[in-house]
């Protein structure tokens with residue numbers, strides 16, 4: 001080693017707790033810069049974490065290349081990476097890789113792309129005989145004068161029309177830095193009602209300093225308007241805004257409202273290419289983007305000058321990453337807002353019990369919007385006792401008449417059930433045999449469109465059998481209810497009315513989803529059948545009836561969050577009703593009309609339900625009152641999986657001896673075998689965070705290996721499945 005040589009410590013994207021040292025001969029990277037290293041026989045892109053560490057390796061391998069001359073993530077995001085690794089007990093190298101956009105992870109240079117656009121010239125030849133060309137000219141005039149050829153194709157202008165305008169000199173080709181599409185800001189701010197005004201003032205007067213505000217506003221109360229006006233202030237002050245939303249594909253209206261108000265907003269979502277993501281990332285990092293609207297992973301974007309974070313529908317489960325780095329975007333947002341000393345606004349009609357507990361403990365400011373904005377009334381809730389009633393594909397006679405009544409009055413009906421497919425089981429009435437998945441300990445779901453048995457847990461699919469796998473008889477029966485079955489039943493009962501099914505099977509194509517939404521928005525009488533996809537943020541102004549046809553199943557699930565999730569779903573889906581002039585009605589079919597959870601939800605609304613459920617959690621010693629982690633393990637057979645978890649349990653118990661933690665298990669996971677892997681789990685509960693983290697660090701710092709067994713830690717799990 002010559003004296004000029006420096007040892008560089010590198011976090012590589014591998015599931016290993018340690019970092020690795022390399023020797024830099026000429027160029028020495030700064031911490032946060034990406035480097036290329038040889039790792040075994042692989043070449044990896046890692047991130048430099050320090051230079052000349054005190055305990056440097058004596059004989060490090062040479063560094064292959066330095067890819068950045070600066071900290072690629074920026075100070076704040078780089079520090080956030082360290083925090084994420086510590087809090088979620090995930091290897092730093094993998095965390096840092098997660099923070100980089102895919103293109104950067106592969107080692108591509110961090111430069112802003114340019115794109116080709118059409119730009120209007122001053123030339124205006126007579127186009128009155130070329131209607132499409134005239135329309136394109138007007139489109140460009142209305143949209144800031146430039147657009148990419150792709151954007152114009154998407155807007156319905158063919159390549160030929162575009163070329164014709166170019167031939168006439170009306171537009172020219174130009175290269176420019178890729179930016180978010182810009183349109184004229186057309187939507188003026190609304191006059192806030194007093195509750196909204198109070199909310200805007202409360203967040204704004206905090207002087208731009210850190211503080212979390214929980215905005216609990218009933219569906220349609222104008223939360224979005226509160227966000228928009230706050231965002232406007234922050235933008236005027238020259239700072240950036242991050243808005244997290246659950247699912248962009250399902251909430252195009254929210255997005256279009258932002259664009260209509262501000263003319264421009266960057267987005268990140270799963271439908272984007274790597275190049276588009278990198279562009280948005282770079283624009284946020286450089287400060288060029290003023291608003292970023294995105295799903296979960298957007299919370300990991302670097303910003304130059306972030307001034308506000310908004311998390312819309314903060315209770316939504318999609319904010320929790322379910323594999324790899326299992327972070328909660330909401331909780332990371334809190335951490336970032338604190339570090340950056342900026343306000344955070346959490347909005348929901350049905351806040352998570354975590355956030356409500358934080359508000360009750362005085363950690364968050366709690367504001368409420370109790371009235372619907374724009375004069376619409378809240379729907380009325382009614383229970384429909386179906387004990388002893390015959391159901392026709394899930395619909396009771398009484399509910400059938402109620403639906404008919406709403407359709408006759410010119411309204412739309414929304415029928416909600418949280419299971420897709422035709423029926424959740426295929427059963428032999430002769431011997432009790434059930435069609436099970438070959439790879440999981442779970443029943444196959446019957447699908448009719450197209451006909452198949454599908455495992456909803458591993459995706460295995462097979463043609464429906466025509467005879468029993470036990471006794472060989474052929475009169476197999478589909479048992480239970482899914483959206484396809486309810487759709488078929490409604491079609492039979494209401495042959496004169498269009499029925500739109502909206503679930504993960506029917507909406508694989510965004511185009512079809514949009515076509516369905518467009519048909520629904522025409523306002524003609526119709527029936528909507530669907531799963532929780534219908535509960536997400538969409539406005540269906542003509543819907544006057546919401547029917548929840550199997551509410552009981554949700555309250556009966558074993559997951560400790562099931563009551564919370566079910567209540568949120570019911571309230572959210574109910575919120576789709578009566579958003580316009582016509583008041584809405586909500587009917588809930590139940591075999592358990594006296595179920596105290598259902599009763600409290602109906603009588604006291606979500607706030608009353610939440611108080612009651614929080615008391616249950618407190619009594620049971622569960623989150624949010626005690627922190628929880630789950631350690632999941634899986635392998636080809638049970639014994640080594642169980643043995644590994646027993647070992648981890650032992651390590652954790654000897655690390656925290658004073659009874660500060662409780663380790664339950666190992667028990668079979670609720671789905672004991674999935675995709676041919678046997679699954680077990682340990683549940684770790686603690687009275688405070690400190691012993692929980694101490695226990696988890698003990699097992700992740702020097703992870704035991706058991707060949708063929710994979711295991712992972714989930715801090716603050718959302719699903720205990």
Ligand code: ADP
Nearest residue numbers: 190191192193219220221222223224225373374
């Ligand atoms: P939320 O986000 O709470 O569901 P929205 O912000 O979507 O509610 O508002 C519901 C409806 O009320 C929207 O159509 C919106 O334009 C309208 N609205 C919101 N605030 C006002 C206001 N101050 N005055 C009039 N209409 C409003």
Ligand code: ZN
Nearest residue numbers: 437440455458
């Ligand atoms: Zn399966």
Ligand code: ZN
Nearest residue numbers: 428431468471
């Ligand atoms: Zn049989």
